Amino acid sequence: MFRQPHIEDTWHNCENGDKKAASLSSKEEKKKFRQLKNKVLYQVLDQQELSDAFSEMRLLAVSANDSGELGRWIDRMETGQTLRTATHATKFFSCSAKGALSRCEQMMSKLKNSGTSKREMKHWTLGELQNRHFTKVCNYETEVTGEIEDAITVKRDLSRYVLDWESVERTRADGLEIVTTKEGVPNPFRLQSTKRVMQEINLERPEGNTNFGLTLTLCNTTEELCPNLHVKAIKEGSFCQGSMLEVGMRIYKVNGKSFSTFDEGAELMKSTDGQLSLTVEKPPSIGTVYTIQRKGKGEEQKMLCTVFIPDSDDLHCQSNYHVHTCSFIRCRYIQRALIDHKTRSMNDLSTIHSRWHIKNSPLYRVVYNNLVTLMKVDGLGDAALPAFLTPAPNPTECAHSSIADTGDTDEDSVEEISQKLVVPSTKVRRFNDANFIIKPILELAKEDAEVFRMVVPQLKQMYQNSLMIATSKSKKVQNAKNQLAASGASLPIMPDEIRKKRDKTDGPIQRSKRKSRKSV
Secondary structure, eight states, rough: OSOOOOOOOOOHHHHHHHHHHOSSSSHHHHHHHHHHHHHHHHOOOOOOHHHHHHHHHHHHHHOOOOSSSHHHHHHHHHHHHHHHHHHHHTSSSSOSSSSSOTTTTHHHHHTTTTTTTHHHHTTTHHHHHHHHHHHHHHHHHHHHHHHHHHHHTTTTTSSSSHHHHHHHHHHHHHHHEEEEEEEEEEEETTGGOOOOOOOEEEEOOOOOOOOOOOOEEOOOOOTSSSSSEEEEEOOOOOTTTSSSTTOOOOOOOOEEEEEOSHHHHHHHHHHHOOEEEEEEEOOEEEEEEEEESSSSSSGGOOOEEEEEEEESTTSOEEEHHHHHTTOSOOOOOHHHHHOSSSSSSSSSSGGGGGGGGGGSSSSSSHHHHHHHHOOBBBTBBBGGGGGGOOOOOOGSSSSSSHHHHHTTTTOOOOOOOOOOOOOOOSSHHHHHHHHHHHHHHHHHHOOHHHHHHHHHHOOOHHHHHHHHHHOOOOOHHHHHHHHHHHHHOOOOOOOOOHHHHHHHHHHHHHHHHHHHHHHH
């Protein structure tokens, strides 16, 4: 329905491969097969490297005197490589630590209680299954809401799930060493990159000029979207030099027409007089490419992986290590590269894929607005909100502080006018008037659990706001006090009677300190 291919479970394919390899005779053959199996399943390779790895695996299978199970496993992996190998499967996002699982795998795991309820599920009716699934979804939404609330409160940009996962990877980064470093090179993971941007370029070809001054090569591999012409060089003095066409771009269509061979594409370009329209893919981003491996010698010196750190601050880092390719978190190899990078570090939120940013969660805006509604106090507006709910103003919104400043007022609009409140002059009167309002609320909260759940957080926040306004001397609080005085609204403040009662509950040390201060 969503044009998302059902990618097979890489982890289970890997486990099945180990079982089939039991027929191999020697430990050396089993070890070699395991290395090749991990290579084809978990590493991003070019097509030739992938084919060579499968050929080596097949040679090992021929030497085994078994019923052919290992050979059939290799054939199955190779024929379905687009859904089973990291070279192809990592073009699609699938959030799983174990490999390319289907998108519903997590919810299915919850329904099965991690496999303990499989036998029970056989007896569920369709209606019961629907109800259980609906309950799991609601519980998941509750868990996510709590996580987002916690992240907003402490101003955390990533969930604890991601941070814990990356912390585990960080402990393993110290065991890696950088082998090579190349700066200012294109992204080697262009085919797996999410930044593939197509654009239209219009060229004005001089009349009678058939020499474009371009060096082109045809790219027609299985990884490409379709056959294209790769721009390798632009000759100096060519009319294409001053255009938007750049070296590294790939031409997919000429005047809206696609092609399958080099001659066909070149003829389409030459046969067009005047304005020429090209559909091109922008070149990959530029950055630093690291090759990193484990520390050690001999057999311990393995797991060589590639990492790309883009120069642009709005692009995330990439590697061909399977923890990153299946989840897009900053794996141990990326973290090791960021330790040595000149400008970017783990403190940069842009180094991790934006799908993990808390603010990009579909529930973020809902949770944020609910917190604002819960903690907002009439008459004070944003001035009464805690710091974690007062984002910095957008520069584009600072030019006009209100609609009235722009002159775009609506004569039929109704402005909300806060009710003017007369503040009693005596403490006893203020206490009684406030208590008259609060007491019925407390009675309702005592009788109804839902009312209690709604009221208590609001009362806690009102108390914190009141305490802040009563004791703080900051400029922000003074502005809030001024707004409070101008609007005529009021906040419930702890009266002296209650404060005196609280003082009586203090210990002997606190009472002796107050007496000593009074005597001085």
